[in-house]
Amino acid sequence: MENCYLLVLGDSQSSGPETILRVRGPLEFKCLLDRTDALLMRKEISRTFETLHSQVKSESCVLAVCNSPVVIWPNRGVCATPEEITPDTSCEELKQWMQTDEQESAGKRSAKKRGKKGPATSVINLRLLMEGTKPGPLPAPVLSRNVHKSHFLATTLPMDCVICTTCDDTIKTALELLLELLTHQLHEMEKVILQHMKGTKLLLPEPVHFLLPESKGLVTVVYPAGVPDSQLEAQRKELHQQYELPNDWPYFRRANAYHFPNEPYKDGYLRNPHLVLTHPSLDNGKVYLVQGTYSYHHYMQDRMDDNGWGCAYRSLQSICSWFLQQGYVGRPVPTHKEIQQALVDIGDKPAPFVGSRQWIGSIEVQAVLNQLLQVTSKIMFVSQGSELSSKGRELANHFLTEGTPIMIGGGVLAHTILGVAWSETTGEIRYLILDPHYTGGEDLQVITDKGWCGWKRPDFWDQTAYYNLCLPQRPKVI
Template sequence: MVVGTDPCHIGDILRVRGLLELKCLLDSTDVVLIQKNISRTFENLRSHVNSESCVLSVRDSPVIIWPYKSVHVTPKDISPDTLCEELHQWIQTDEQDVSGKKSKKKSKKSSGARLIILNLMMDVTKPGPLPAPVLCRTLQKAHFLSTTLPLDCVVCISPADTIKNACARLLEALTNQLCEMEREMLRHMKGTTLAVPEPFHFLLPQAKELVTVLYPAGVPENLLESQRKEFHQRFELPEDRPYFRKANAYHFPNEPYKDGYLRTPHMALTHPNLDDGKVYLVQGVYSYHHYMQDRMDDNGWGCAYRSLQTICSWFQQQGYVERRVPTHREIQQALVDVGDKQASFVGSRQWIGSFEVHAVLNQLLGVTSKIMFVSQGSEMATKGRELANHFLTEGTPVMIGGGVLAHTILGVAWSETTGMIRFLILDPHYTGAEDLQVITDKGWCGWKGPEFWDQGAYYNMCLPQRPKVI
């Protein structure tokens, strides 16, 4: 049994994305009239989407769909009644080999959710001869609103869904999103200043489909708290942890992370089998930080810094903080600022331990921690209950330091009846490339027995606590 993970499973996903131009003449300073003009423009956009001009193209494939022309599909050997899952055979993606050369390969079947991305386009050509263009020039003073709406809709599909019924659901979602965009734009309107709504998709606990919400572009998280509270109440979610912050947005399959760090490598591992045992894991997403990253040679002294960075990335990617993961120098400066170190510590290669990790988390992130210690490594085998409870209730990565080594504990497999225990360890001493297979095959992220710990060494563990916020 696995406890403390995010037990959400969804089927294949259709995602349609596109940009629509919103152009509206605001020929009055009257707020009511401006709102009416904006609403009329949105109504025209919805009519345009629900017309024969609407075209959907499947990304990385030759498939083009005209939903309102009897769901005409090219190539011709695909029909409207073709199952959506058969579209994968037409999709080709860029794959890079060890020499760096790119090649086109067909989409492969996988056990997890698969993604089909469609581009929303508008057909501007009409059959028959084109009329002669007519130009009109009108001189008048007026405000003109011109902006781009970033439409982004998703539907989850089953193996029995055809192209025809899936497109109907997508177009309904697009229409609803335009209605929501209109409401959000008018809601956040200040005078003639308008904020463009941005869609974000979230996978809630126990959910089988994604939930899409809109936030005004450029508005910081602290000003969106009342809106998040509405969402928590609507979906009956607790108000002690974030689910609707932008950082909580769903990460789509095969979507690359721009920073280059590996995410949650432990997800590629098989859980150990213990008699009458349960597995308790870190909850959510984190980045794997280790030696020699970021053009920083910290081999031999920076393991605790890297473990701390992994913990900071967890708080960032769960939406608790918006600041980036601190550098070694920023970590050292934080310890100087709290009075833990002398000014000469900044720029040095001195080690830090779990108490320093606790101090930095509090100083830079406002996160408190509990410290748990054992007088010798042989006692780690007795800490199953405490660690299981931590991952069940807090779900944060744990930093452990002993002797001259530091590691990150991501979970435990523990049997309450037999006392058998295994530790899920993320090792910051790795110095290689971001190669998931090497990292998991070679045990840099892997399950370890109690003998992993130096049986005679003293260990301190820093257990970060979740802030009670939404």
């Protein structure tokens, strides 16, 4: 099944930063049927897609660079306005014509390039448009009236294509590939519509982008909108075979869709704050990190005053967010009361526990993960904090094989371990800690500068207190 395609343009060995070019826009699908028998409908739908292909290849196709005065006609020899934009202009130079939100709100609408840098984003958005009229005199309108019964199928195709470019790639080269991808995406949308037709009802095709591991690049898959991931397992298996991916990670579930760096998360939580940190340098040391995406959950979020008692709940929420955002589960991150209710449901706590301000520990975290997410966990017991320094191999192996965040509880404190830097030869170790005791706003610089997410030495732990570590195990599914 040819239902996906690589979206890499620049050579991985090229110098300079990468820029993503993303083209989005609606194409109107309108199909008039004299009869509704299946064979006729399929033929008419295919003819309608042929018309859309012609539109994309026509001189009426227009690409407008968002937040800029740049408009390009890619099928007219890459004709563009302003005139300074030529086919040999680099993709990177387009940023110099783009306005930031601050400039736009202040009314600074510049029509000329003045050497100013574009916004600090690696994404250039383009809008797919079609000219409604052609230059020259217009013919006189002709009206005709023809009465007959017919069935009208109409929908809007959400075209969405992306490529990765480097500073060496020209607009001409990039747009040729984008047009090729738009054409290919139309083919895939036609397949999805024909495959999932039910009578005269059409399922809307849905392009979804995924960033694959091991430098395989960005890949786009066209899924039928409204069909849940549980019904697309056969298609995902084919994709795993096509890209030689292991069958124990849900790379192509919608929750794993690539998040573009210029789009904020709507829920307000920070994602992966550890990515801005510099790794510690150890003699012959290696760094082993959480795999995938998680949200940072901490005190005082969600209008919940849990300062002083909710650290383990927040660590558990960060772990649950990891399973949600990797597509292993569809359940939202549980609230404090939902966590407490789960412990009551399994008989671990009495009914009055719900709504209380009582602490929980690693064993309770293990129980809730199993109850709410059907995720099993291993428990590592450490009789005193000084012994954590000897657990480098076990922790490194966990992040290599499972890749999930670890909840650690000791005394009255709980933290989340996101990784370790460990030297097999010297035994030296550092811990990457996500601290749920933070009470401030979602300020990445404050969180990292103040060490709420940061690398810690072994003396971070109470050397005489005992600790329990909850190591969630990753389900082996596609």
